[in-house]
Amino acid sequence: MGNLTRERVSTGRPGFAPVDLGKVPAVDALLERLGLGPFDRDSLVAPVGRNEVWAGGTAGGRKVFVKRLVGGDDDIRARMRRLLSFERFSAELSSSALRGPEFLGCDEEARIVAFEYLEGARSGAELMVDETFDDALAHAVGRAIGLLHDSPVREPGDLDGSAPELPSPALLQALPQRMFDNLSFGELQTWRLMQSDSALIAAVTDLRAREEEAPRVPAHCDLRVDQLLVTDEAFYVADWEEFRLADPARDVGGFAGEWLYRSILDIATSRGDTVFMDTDLTHESVLRRGAEKIERLRPRIQNFWYGYRETAGRADAELAARATAFAGWHMLDRMIAGSPQRARISGIERAAAGVGRGILLNPERFAATLGLGERA
Template structure:
C-alpha cells in the first residue's frame, strides 16, 4: 500500500539552527541478504521506487532487519522488517506502528512524527520510509555536547503536541499497559527467559528481585499509570531515536505507540539525561580539572551532583516546551514522570548487562540512583527539572 501524503518533521523558526553543520561518518554494516527476503524489492516495485542499488546498501544497528540505500528510481529509502520470536507480538508491533504513521498525516505541524512514510506490506512486516540523509541522532549530540536548549525545548513542545492530539473517531488503537516496568519479572523469571539471559542480566534481576521496596515502588507506579489519562504516546522514547537535520526533528521507532500515560515519554527523556549524568561521573565532560584516581563513595556522590546540575537544565527546557503545548496535566503527572525516569536507569542497567558477564561499578551507581528516584519520585521532581518553576 502506498502512503501518498508527505509528512514533514518538526521544525523551528527559520532563524534558529538546532544543529551545527557537521559531516557525519558512521560505520557501515552489511545488511541481511536481500535475496533471502524478496518481499522487500517486491514492495519497492509496487511503490514505484525501483529496486535497491545493492552497492549503496547499509544496515543501521537495531533489533530488526533494516536496509538503507538508493533505489534505481533515484530515491534514498529506509526499509525495516519487524522481527521477533513471537509472530503475534510482531503483528501487534506492526499494528501499532501503522496506527501512528497512517494517523500522522493529520497531526499539527508542530507534533512529533517520523520520516516520510512511503508504504508497507503488513503480511511481510515491512515498512518503507524516506531516508533522512545527513541526519544526526540525539545520542550523538548528547555525547559530543551539541544537544542545546533550543532543541530540547522544540522536542518538548512536539511531545506535548503529540499528547494533546485527538485520535480519529473509532480508532482501534492499543490501550494496554506497556510491558515495562515488568512487575511479574521482579517476582520471578520463566525458565525460558532465565536460560536466555547473560550472567550480567541474571545478576541485575537478582538484585532487583531481592529488593522488596523496589518491587513495591514499581507496583505503585503501575497502579498510578493504570489510573492516568490516556493520550497518544510513543512509549519507548530515547534520544538515539531522534533524527536531527538542520532545523528539522524526526522521531523513529513507533512500534510501541498506543494510548497511554504521557508521563512515560516525559520520564524517558528525563531518564536519558539522568543516566548520562551518571555515566559522566567517570569522564572529564564538563570538568575544568580532573585528577585520574580511584573514586571514593563521597567523590562519586559529589561528582554525580555536579554532573546532574550541568545536564538537568536541558530537561527543564524540554519540560518548559512541553507545558507550552500542554499547559494542563493531572496533579500526579510530574511524580509519575520522575518515577519513569528512575525506572529508565534500571532499564538501561539491564540493557548494558545484556552485553557483559558482570555489572560494572558505574552501572550499579546508576541503578542505585534510579532506585532512589523510583522510591521517592515526589522528592526528585524539581531536581529532574520537572517542577513548576
C-alpha cells in the same frame, strides 16, 4: 540481527554491513510495488538497530530506509499494528511540529516497512555525546511531544490500549521458565539483584498503580534521544513501534531519564579512570562526585519540560512525580538492556541503578531536582 558484520559504513560512522538482499527478496519486491525501483546495492548502508535495516538509493532515485522487524511472531505483529496505527493517526495531526520520516509503504506479511531515508540526519544520541544537543532543541522536542499528548483521538479503538511490559511487578517477583532458560549470566545477575529488593518491588508496584489511574493519551512509549533524527531544517521522531494510548509520564520520564543517565556516565568518564567504571559504587558517591555534571545537563530536561507544558493542555497535577519515577526506572531499564552483553554488572551500572532506585522510592522529592518543577 541476521547475518550482519560490524564495519565502517560510507557515512564514516560505525554501522553494519547490510543483510544480503538476495536472501530477503520481499524488500525489493515492496520497493517495486511502491514504484521506487529496487535498491542500488552500491549505495546501501545499515544503520545500527535491533531490526534488519537497509538504507540507500533506489533505481528510481529515491533515498529509502527499509526495516524488517525481528523477534517473536506475536511481538512482531503487535509492533507492526502499533507502527501502522501511528501512521494513520499522524496523517490527521493538524500540527507539523511533530513528524516522523515519511512513511512510504509496507508488506505486513513479510514484516517490512519503508520510509524516506533522511540522509545526513544525526541522531539525538550523537548530539548528546558531542554536546550539541542544546536547550532550544530540547524545548522544541518538548513542545512536539506535548502536542502529541494533547491531540484528539477520533478512533480510540485503533490504538493499542495495553500498558508496556516494563516495569513489571510480576517479573520482579518471578521470571517465567521460558524467559529464565534464555537469560545470560549478566541478565540473571541483574534480575536477581532487583528481585531481592523489596523496597524497589513496592515502588514499582506503586508506580504501576498510579499509572493505572493516570489519563491516557497518544504516546510514543519508547522516547529516547536516539529516536530523534535531526537535520539542518527540522527534527523527526522515529521508531513508533510502541505507540499507544498510555500515561504521558512515560514519554516525559523517558526523556528525563536519558539525560540523567548521561550525567552519570559523564561522572565516570570525566575521571579518566577505567577502574572507576568497574568498581562497586554507591549511588550516594556518584551524586556526591557528580553534582556539578548533573546540574550542567539538567537544563535539557528543564527546557523540554517547559516546552511540553506550553502545549500539553491536559497535563495532570501528578504528572511530574510519575515522570520522575519513570526517569528513575530508566536507570534500571538501562541495566537490563545492557546485561545480555555483559558477564557481570559493572560498577557504574550499579551506581546508575542505585540512583534510579532512590528516585523511584521518592519521586516527589526529586522532581524539581531533575528539572520537572515550575518555571521560576
